[in-house]
Amino acid sequence: MYSVKEAESIILTQIQPRQETEKVSLEAAFGRILAEDISSDLDFPYWDNSAMDGYAVRYEDVKDTNPENPVTLKIIAEIPAGKVPEEIIQPGETARIFTGAMLPAGSDTIIMQENTQKQGERVAILIPPEKIGLFVRQRGTFYRAGNTLLKAGIAINSPEIAVLATAQATELTVFSRPQVAIFSTGDELINPDETLQKGQIIDSNRYALTAFVASLGAIPRPLGIIKDNPDLLRETIRKAINSSAIVLSTGGVSVGDYDYIEGILGELGGKILIGTVAIQPGKPLTFATFPNGCIYFGIPGNPVSALVCCWRFVQMAIKKLSGLTEYQNKFLRVVTRDTLKSKGQREVYLWGKIEIIEGVYQFQLAPGQHNSANLINLAGTNALAIIPQGKTTIQAGETVEVMTGLPL
Numbered sequence: 001m002y003s004v005k006e007a008e009s010i011i012l013t014q015i016q017p018r019q020e021t022e023k024v025s026l027e028a029a030f031g032r033i034l035a036e037d038i039s040s041d042l043d044f045p046y047w048d049n050s051a052m053d054g055y056a057v058r059y060e061d062v063k064d065t066n067p068e069n070p071v072t073l074k075i076i077a078e079i080p081a082g083k084v085p086e087e088i089i090q091p092g093e094t095a096r097i098f099t100g101a102m103l104p105a106g107s108d109t110i111i112m113q114e115n116t117q118k119q120g121e122r123v124a125i126l127i128p129p130e131k132i133g134l135f136v137r138q139r140g141t142f143y144r145a146g147n148t149l150l151k152a153g154i155a156i157n158s159p160e161i162a163v164l165a166t167a168q169a170t171e172l173t174v175f176s177r178p179q180v181a182i183f184s185t186g187d188e189l190i191n192p193d194e195t196l197q198k199g200q201i202i203d204s205n206r207y208a209l210t211a212f213v214a215s216l217g218a219i220p221r222p223l224g225i226i227k228d229n230p231d232l233l234r235e236t237i238r239k240a241i242n243s244s245a246i247v248l249s250t251g252g253v254s255v256g257d258y259d260y261i262e263g264i265l266g267e268l269g270g271k272i273l274i275g276t277v278a279i280q281p282g283k284p285l286t287f288a289t290f291p292n293g294c295i296y297f298g299i300p301g302n303p304v305s306a307l308v309c310c311w312r313f314v315q316m317a318i319k320k321l322s323g324l325t326e327y328q329n330k331f332l333r334v335v336t337r338d339t340l341k342s343k344g345q346r347e348v349y350l351w352g353k354i355e356i357i358e359g360v361y362q363f364q365l366a367p368g369q370h371n372s373a374n375l376i377n378l379a380g381t382n383a384l385a386i387i388p389q390g391k392t393t394i395q396a397g398e399t400v401e402v403m404t405g406l407p408l
């Protein structure tokens with residue numbers, strides 16, 4: 001049995017970022033992972049421009065002005081945004097200017113309108129600027145042409161979309177989304193639209209895992225419920241490993257007589273690198289690789305175990321494979337409002353919520369039973385509190401390590 005850290009390292013070692021890329025338009029780039037470094041041949045700002053509606057002045061002219069005896073300047077031009085100024089500001093002159101408009105030659109400072117008083121063709125500058133260059137957005141001060149703007153391996157969200165638009169990257173190269181096959185195993189399972197007969201269980205894992213995979217930007221390929229029948233399982237697994245980058249099955253990985261997954265993976269040429277992990281819930285996690293590069297996660301069937309394994313292990317695997325540079329899980333140390341208990345044998349993950357209470361993050365256990373079959377109180381959670389192996393109690397008020405960012 002591997003520790004959680006050992007299992008994490010075994011899994012990550014096997015996963016290489018995919019090489020397949022595709023071109024997408026800027027409009028279709030949101031949520032994708034950039035596969036090329038982006039740079040621009042434009043400085044940003046593109047040219048010196050005004051940060052305020054006001055007057056473009058020479059600092060020398062106005063630095064000693066005051067409200068009692070203001071300097072007045074002759075207005076020789078009006079420069080709205082978009083206009084290229086032709087006039088050169090000489091001593092004693094100014095130009096009316098608006099936010100975003102190009103600075104006229106000769107001027108070096110902007111006086112905001114509120115600190116002036118217009119007097120026909122002239123304007124009185126009532127308050128001196130604190131420094132030369134005030135309210136001028138100088139060319140190239142945010143970005144110099146030719147440098148890297150965005151690095152390959154980042155997720156494209158709204159801020160990156162703005163940068164890409166400004167860099168005129170109307171078509172860009174992103175990593176293509178990996179396909180993830182998903183199926184549930186078990187004779188007892190039925191689909192949610194079927195009538196429950198005695199002894200049966202409604203398949204929730206397939207739906208949970210499909211949503212989980214989609215939330216990571218990969219393409220889920222749900223393959224349904226497969227009976228605990230070695231021939232059916234073998235055929236399904238064979239097809240899945242030949243058509244997907246990652247395969248996720250749930251159930252059939254423990255020590256029961258109907259737990260066939262591990263044996264079949266071996267028969268099909270899979271290399272089983274993990275059979276059990278000292279994690280609760282989720283101990284019978286199976287991890288295997290195939291010669292064609294396919295990665296297989298045999299995930300325990302209990303619904304909470306299934307999602308905890310996905311969050312702890314499959315999440316980073318999908319992220320790394322998808323090309324994301326930041327694929328590691330995120331951990332925080334926060335105060336727990338509840339006392340957290342463990343038998344001490346495995347690393348225990350308790351589901352709950354981190355909430356901001358009086359401005360500080362705190363962890364609160366999900367109410368109800370903490371049982372790996374209780375998927376009901378998993379709803380609404382956003383974090384897993386971790387009790388290290390060997391530790392039995394973390395008292396309310398103490399700090400606990402919490403894994404955040406669950407893609408629910």
Ligand SMILES: Nc1nc2c(c(=O)[nH]1)N[C@H]1C(S)=C(S)[C@@H](COP(=O)(O)OP(=O)(O)OC[C@H]3O[C@@H](n4cnc5c(N)ncnc54)[C@H](O)[C@@H]3O)O[C@H]1N2
Binds near residue numbers: 188
């Ligand atoms: N003798 C032992 N028994 C068990 C052990 C053990 O170490 N020794 N480990 C337990 C742990 S921990 C877990 S977790 C489960 C894992 O079991 P399997 O992965 O083999 O899964 P199944 O036996 O097929 O099912 C377990 C449980 O989960 C329900 N299930 C299965 N699939 C679904 C689904 N798609 N949707 C909803 N619920 C599902 C299934 O009905 C069972 O109740 O083994 C323990 N046993």
Ligand code: MOO
Binds near residue numbers: 280300
């Ligand atoms: O490890 Mo199992 O996943 O507790 O139910």
Ligand SMILES: [Mg+2]
Binds near residue numbers: 252
């Ligand atoms: Mg079983």
